[in-house]
Amino acid sequence: MKDQNDTIPAAKDGKYEFLINYSERELTCKVEKEQNKLHVFIDNNINAELEIQPDGSLTQASGNALPDSTIEFIKKHVLEG
DSSP states (O other): OOOHHHHTGGGGOEEEEEEEEETTEEEEEEEEEETTEEEEEETTTEEEEEEEOTTSOEEEEEESOOOHHHHHHHHHHHTOO
């Protein structure tokens, strides 16, 4: 039997690309979703890894520190979009 955490987040695995306002500039944000991890690349020089928690929230695991507003914006585009 598969663990629920292995199947539910995987439903939207893949690559996402959208524009994001970061440091008062509009930059390209690329996100690769794998299971419960989001690999974030902003403007080819800002990288971070976010983890999807069981309650649906995101926490930053590594990389450049992202503001909470940026993490929420990414969540809306990838998980809720």
